[in-house]
Amino acid sequence: MKIVLAPDKFKNSLTALEFCQAVEKGVKQVRSNIDIIQLPLADGGDGTIEVVNYYLKGEMVTVEVSNPFFKPVKASYLYSESTQTAFIEMAEASGMKLLNEYEGDCKNTTTYGTGEMILDAINRGVSKIILGIGGSATNDCGIGMAAALGYQFLDKDHELVKPIGANLSKIASINTNQVNPKLGDVQFQIACDVTNPLYGKNGAAYTYAAQKGATVEDIKMLDQGLQDFSVVLHEVFDVDPQTIKGAGAAGGMGIASKVFLNGSLEPGIELIKTLARFEEKIEGADWMISGEGKLDDQTLSGKTIQGVTDVIDQDTKVAVFCGTIELEGEVIKDLNIWYADEVMNYAVDVEDAMSNAGKYVEEMAKRFAQNFIKT
Numbered sequence: 001m002k003i004v005l006a007p008d009k010f011k012n013s014l015t016a017l018e019f020c021q022a023v024e025k026g027v028k029q030v031r032s033n034i035d036i037i038q039l040p041l042a043d044g045g046d047g048t049i050e051v052v053n054y055y056l057k058g059e060m061v062t063v064e065v066s067n068p069f070f071k072p073v074k075a076s077y078l079y080s081e082s083t084q085t086a087f088i089e090m091a092e093a094s095g096m097k098l099l100n101e102y103e104g105d106c107k108n109t110t111t112y113g114t115g116e117m118i119l120d121a122i123n124r125g126v127s128k129i130i131l132g133i134g135g136s137a138t139n140d141c142g143i144g145m146a147a148a149l150g151y152q153f154l155d156k157d158h159e160l161v162k163p164i165g166a167n168l169s170k171i172a173s174i175n176t177n178q179v180n181p182k183l184g185d186v187q188f189q190i191a192c193d194v195t196n197p198l199y200g201k202n203g204a205a206y207t208y209a210a211q212k213g214a215t216v217e218d219i220k221m222l223d224q225g226l227q228d229f230s231v232v233l234h235e236v237f238d239v240d241p242q243t244i245k246g247a248g249a250a251g252g253m254g255i256a257s258k259v260f261l262n263g264s265l266e267p268g269i270e271l272i273k274t275l276a277r278f279e280e281k282i283e284g285a286d287w288m289i290s291g292e293g294k295l296d297d298q299t300l301s302g303k304t305i306q307g308v309t310d311v312i313d314q315d316t317k318v319a320v321f322c323g324t325i326e327l328e329g330e331v332i333k334d335l336n337i338w339y340a341d342e343v344m345n346y347a348v349d350v351e352d353a354m355s356n357a358g359k360y361v362e363e364m365a366k367r368f369a370q371n372f373i374k375t
Contacts, residue, residue, distance in 0.1 A: 003034055003036050007290055023365040030369035037285075044267070044271070079124060079126070086130070106139040107214060109140065111256075119148055128186065133249055149180050152177075155170045165222050166225070167219070168225030169221075172232070173232065191267075192257075195246050195258065198255055204252050209251070239259060292322060294325075295322040324353075341364045
């Protein structure tokens with residue numbers, strides 16, 4: 001019998017790797033001769049770097065770059081020399097996590113540090129960069145990142161514009177003559193689960209800028225800046241940014257990744273599945289055990305469990321172990337899930353569930369094996 005373990009993390013409680021270890025331990029207490037394959041997954045958010053490293057077997061590289069306010073900060077990314085691949089999280093250099101709760105002011109923040117991380121990876125000779133763009137503190141449409149890579153943004157007087165969100169409307173032209181010549185040799189894949197357009201009521205500024213410290217007036221100004229800058233992008237790159245799905249992700253980094261890096265925007269879960277050679281590894285599995293912190297309505301919007309159930313063979317049964325289950329039985333059945341269990345069936349309270357999730361997942365796996373796995 002072959003069982004594949006393909007979970008996401010339980011946020012702030014259990015990593016995907018810890019889930020896999022707990023389930024394997026629980027199952028093998030009952031059936032020690034089972035073939036178990038661990039394929040931890042992630043959606044591009046927190047915990048993704050650990051999962052990527054599970055497949056790439058790389059090393060962490062730490063560099064000094066610019067934080068969202070151009071001050072020096074240490075940032076790390078994953079580098080795999082054997083595959084010539086880097087995994088960079090934008091939040092390491094340009095994220096809200098670097099600021100205290102009073103510092104958010106996304107009209108004055110920059111993605112310059114993210115560009116510096118990319119530059120460092122390019123100089124190490126990578127041929128592929130996977131870029132995660134969640135958790136940003138910026139709304140500069142990626143001009144900071146691009147500036148670090150040699151793009152020059154000029155005003156109507158041909159003076160350089162400081163690469164921050166507040167200055168987007170000042171940009172009249174883009175000089176590409178100084179762009180790093182190695183940039184074109186690198187393939188970029190962008191982990192992006194957001195589909196917002198660049199500007200407008202569902203765009204980058206109106207949807208996310210308030211979370212990054214923008215006032216109502218700031219949001220209007222930033223949205224106008226994105227509109228004005230999109231005209232320049234259209235002229236230079238012959239693309240209408242407003243037609244690009246996900247252009248507004250991370251304060252405009254979606255469209256920036258497309259035009260400045262020639263990158264492809266892909267759901268985070270799909271990028272990880274490709275790294276894992278997922279469809280190849282699950283072939284012939286009798287059971288797939290997946291899991292995430294909460295089985296809820298968001299599960300139906302492309303989270304890890306749906307990403308798993310969408311591709312399995314009809315002969316493979318799916319079980320899910322979650323922190324808590326909020327979906328009705330019929331909805332769970334529609335997801336092709338044969339068996340579902342939750343930590344809250346075992347824990348005394350939420351605090352106990354969060355602190356001891358690994359122990360309870362192991363118990364779930366043991367019970368599951370006793371009921372469903374035959375020798």
